[in-house]
Amino acid sequence: MNSPVRPEQLRGAITDVLESAATWPELPGLCRRLGLDAAPNQTDWNGGGKAKYVRALLEDHGLAELVDLARKVVEQVGSERLEKELAQLGPRGASGEFRNLIFAGTGPKPEMVLDDSVGNYLEITSNAEHWLFYDRPLTSQGLTWRNMLGWWPTTSAFAGIADEVDVSDPAALGHTLYKRLFASLPATSPPAQKLFITYCSRYGRPDGLDQPALIPEVHLHYDPYTRRERGGRGPLNRERMDFLLLLPNRVRIVIEVDGKHHYARQQASPAGQEAWTAAPDLYSVMVAEDRALRLKGYEVYRFGGYELMQPEAEDVLSTFFDRLLADSDVSPPPSTD
Template sequence: MADFDFLSPALTTAPKTPPKVSSRAFRSAIEEALIGTYTRQDLETVLGEELKLSWPVMNTEPSESEYTKRDVIKGYTKGWDLPKLVSLARRMVAELDLNEVLLADLNALLAAHDRGGGVVTPPKNLIFAANGPKPELVLRDAVNNDIEITRNGEYCLVFDQPIPADGLTYQNLIDWWRQRQGLPETTSDREVGVHLHARLRESLGVNPVETLVFDTYAARYRNNRFDVPALIPQVYLHFDPATQLARRATGQNGSPLARQRMDFLILFSSRHRVVLEVDGKQHYAHGDVASPKLYSEMVAEDRRLRLTGYEVYRFGGAELMADGAAQMLADFFDQLAERMR
């Protein structure tokens, strides 16, 4: 009887191992796709002019002869974390004519990344930091999901620029705020950032525990470190056009939407969104009487958010009033940033 190799069929039909998602994997796939598609000279044009990447290496230029293709790519992407590399990979797939085999590898890595969680649809509308009456909205274009604020728009902020795929940083907000307020270009980023911080802080009202969360996170911007994800306060997630008062006047009990605003939102990328909620008694009690109904509505909404890809973290008001709360928050934000790298 002829020898039979039991391993051969398994080896020839075994599925390809899914790519491992990491900064190193994306950096390698990006480098290979660019190196395998473009000449050394074309690479400078593609990265600098077509993709409009900035060269961060001081006292050198990408055109210097000692730089290899890989050196040029590494120079342009020096210090980039995973969200920025993913964003670049998406742009390369959409905008460049890459080698087909290398393009397939890059697409496979992006698909593996997208299966890893997060919100599938990109963010479209960011309405936040209301410091007065609830804004009134109309859906100006239902096909494109374009909204328009028809009343009380002066009390809220609307980020009306495209939200970057690699997340919304405080630097993005500073640039937007400078343009929105018509501040001179000579005004430093720090001055604009302080001005914006004061306006965002107003939306918290007289709420010491939410203010503690906001100010503790803002410490991450010190020393002009604005290129970190922004903590955005009082963000509208759902919108019920009727006010609670109007509903009660017509005999309705509350809103059909359990939670219209999030206390805080961080956009680490277009997919990876973190909601922070600060729970006072109003979240689970009527006055001093516990309300199972309020609590069940709260946890049901948390489940719904998580199933759509958001991450939700809750802080109790009591723990934020305890000694050491600021340090606890600072440690949490460090751990969260590390997890999202």
């Protein structure tokens, strides 16, 4: 995270806010609500004061943990100072622990059950052969191509081609993974295909294995029923996202490619020509979902399908990804010279 904010600076700001937000009797309870292990009362601190009490609770927190805590403080207590500190951090880290990814579907929707409802562990019980399921812990670097290549040969999807691939050759292994991911992209969306091709050609080479992996067609929410089974729209407006990047410091980037169906409806035309009418309700649903994602800590970036089919699209995408990853403390791609 390329940020002028240092951990000590953020630790001091949180301490000041909590010190002024609660009296001594109230402070332990406030700290517990924020997820801090608070001592039962101030007598354990020998009159050291509220600031000393709070700083002791924060001393082992790194920047990512402090950022999460600062957001909770802003939500529960409010602080313009902390809001300004957070605004300097660039892409924000998402709250909540990573559990799994279900992505790159090439067939019917997966059927799933909660194998452990306490731990929220999922098991795909049907149609698993059409989907990829990543459930390894994330590293400090997020989810990189190196992580993906270590996981890919262990999947059932790879088993059918294992005899044809030299797993010791990153290029050959990566090519099979690329083909499987690309196969999940809608054939009706050349713009999405172009985005994926452009990213992988720049950041998915064998000499760039520590670059973030671009994950297509990710199940963001999951409704066990189809819309047809529900008789129309279900409770979740957006079940899938087009692309996801999991970057260092728990930064989660959603990238959407918008065709006309995102903001307009096709109308019958007497001349048999394609005609579309603007649909404010579709647009409102889309931006409401974006707001909900941002409140959960995701960054959302949208590209118009028309934009990605222009001659300069590859340059636009390369510039965008270079700046995005630089702002997220990701090393630049290896030189192609």
